[in-house]
Amino acid sequence: MNTLKLSVAVLLLAGLGACAVEGGGYDGDVDVGVGVGYVGDYYEPCCGGYGGWGRGYRVGPPRGYGGGGRGPGHSAPSIPSHSRSGGGGHGGGGHGGGGGHH
Amino acid sequence: MTRNFYLALCIVAAAVPTARAAGPRTAPAPIQLPPLVQPASGETHPGKVIWADLVTPNLKQAEQFYGALFGWTFEPIDGDTNFAIALNAGQPVAGIVQRAMKAGQQRQPAWLTFIAVRDVAAAQRSALANGGKVLSAPKDYAQRGRQAVFADPDGAVFAVLASSSGDPPDVLAEPGEWIWSSLLVKNTDHETGFYRALFGYDVFDLPPEDAADNSHHVILASDDYARIGIHSLPADSMHRHPHWLNFIRVDDAAAVAVKAIALGGKVLVEPREDRHGGQLAVIADPSGAPIGVMEWAGTEEAEGTAGDQPDLPGAQKGAP
Numbered sequence: 001m002n003t004l005k006l007s008v009a010v011l012l013l014a015g016l017g018a019c020a021v022e023g024g025g026y027d028g029d030v031d032v033g034v035g036v037g038y039v040g041d042y043y044e045p046c047c048g049g050y051g052g053w054g055r056g057y058r059v060g061p062p063r064g065y066g067g068g069g070r071g072p073g074h075s076a077p078s079i080p081s082h083s084r085s086g087g088g089g090h091g092g093g094g095h096g097g098g099g100g101h102h
Numbered sequence: 103m104t105r106n107f108y109l110a111l112c113i114v115a116a117a118v119p120t121a122r123a124a125g126p127r128t129a130p131a132p133i134q135l136p137p138l139v140q141p142a143s144g145e146t147h148p149g150k151v152i153w154a155d156l157v158t159p160n161l162k163q164a165e166q167f168y169g170a171l172f173g174w175t176f177e178p179i180d181g182d183t184n185f186a187i188a189l190n191a192g193q194p195v196a197g198i199v200q201r202a203m204k205a206g207q208q209r210q211p212a213w214l215t216f217i218a219v220r221d222v223a224a225a226q227r228s229a230l231a232n233g234g235k236v237l238s239a240p241k242d243y244a245q246r247g248r249q250a251v252f253a254d255p256d257g258a259v260f261a262v263l264a265s266s267s268g269d270p271p272d273v274l275a276e277p278g279e280w281i282w283s284s285l286l287v288k289n290t291d292h293e294t295g296f297y298r299a300l301f302g303y304d305v306f307d308l309p310p311e312d313a314a315d316n317s318h319h320v321i322l323a324s325d326d327y328a329r330i331g332i333h334s335l336p337a338d339s340m341h342r343h344p345h346w347l348n349f350i351r352v353d354d355a356a357a358v359a360v361k362a363i364a365l366g367g368k369v370l371v372e373p374r375e376d377r378h379g380g381q382l383a384v385i386a387d388p389s390g391a392p393i394g395v396m397e398w399a400g401t402e403e404a405e406g407t408a409g410d411q412p413d414l415p416g417a418q419k420g421a422p
Contacts (some may be wrong), residue, residue, distance in 0.1 A: 057336055
């Protein structure tokens with residue numbers, strides 16, 4: 001019986017040792033997630049409610065010029081507007097989205 | 103007899119991990135990520151958002167949700183059964199990574215934003231010099247390139263990628279592709295400085311479009327294209343962790359929001375008109391990962407009146 005207990009103890013100790021060398025974490029450095037090696041795996045700190053976006057809260061790009069040189073008034077450019085098939089023109093349509101250039 | 107059996111079992115069980123510990127640590131087979139662009143583009147667009155990975159506890163569930171919502175299809179990755187590449191009309195558009203979530207952690211699944219750089223090491227130096235942190239050191243993937251994960255000074259997490267096949271060309275996103283990325287933070291000025299130093303962006307302050315909006319909005323551009331927006335978190339969301347929010351182009355944001363609910367997701371921000379005149383919405387997939395959807399008409403004639411607005415007084419003339 002004592003031999004059996006000893007074996008179980010050896011098993012537990014060996015298991016702990018294996019865990020120690022196998023490691024884990026986010027490439028072994030910081031606690032940002034649950035990664036096991038791939039450089040892009042992480043879970044984001046949370047939580048908290050989403051939203052609260054008031055009436056004037058805008059997060060999208062402006063529709064202005066883009067990619068064809070500075071737009072009128074040196075305003076904020078837009079996203080690319082050329083289609084992959086070659087259609088479309090410069091800018092996201094319309095004129096500048098406003099805003100001052102730093 | 104029984105006692106001897108258990109004794110033998112214990113010895114064998116103990117020996118296996120011990121042997122693993124004693125031997126040289128062998129790294130898992132590297133993930134075979136596909137090239138970002140096929141055929142290679144030869145283009146580089148530092149500062150452009152060129153990829154996103156979803157980290158989720160349930161790969162199958164994510165495939166079902168995004169497949170039904172955007173029409174994406176999925177291919178497994180060699181070397182990792184917990185990783186799939188999402189394809190939009192046959193073109194790689196995103197990665198989906200399955201990882202277990204530790205119980206009790208205050209964390210949630212999220213999309214990780216990848217921004218193009220020419221030199222990952224230089225990006226790392228800039229990030230560190232400007233108040234960022236390196237969360238995952240630069241690492242090479244054979245066909246993909248070199249990438250690393252950083253946290254900006256506000257704590258928002260993002261990745262940089264020096265693609266070995268070049269960056270995608272500057273074209274209008276097709277429906278089902280990424281069209282825009284927004285960063286919601288607490289300190290827009292500090293964050294703008296950080297990203298400007300890292301990617302060499304041109305910076306454009308946007309004036310408020312509504313007197314009731316006290317938020318600060320900034321557009322960061324490169325190659326004369328708007329690349330990202332930095333926005334102060336709404337006043338009643340200041341307790342939320344600063345984060346990136348990526349948008350997929352869709353034809354009908356309201357219809358997608360309804361469909362998301364039917365597929366087990368949630369609507370976090372109801373469809374609403376944005377500055378470009380189209381609708382956008384923010385939804386959460388069944389695992390809780392937020393993602394934006396945005397309409398974008400391809401021609402100015404097809405869009406609303408927002409595109410016909412004159413330049414606003416805040417615009418400045420002259421070279422930067």
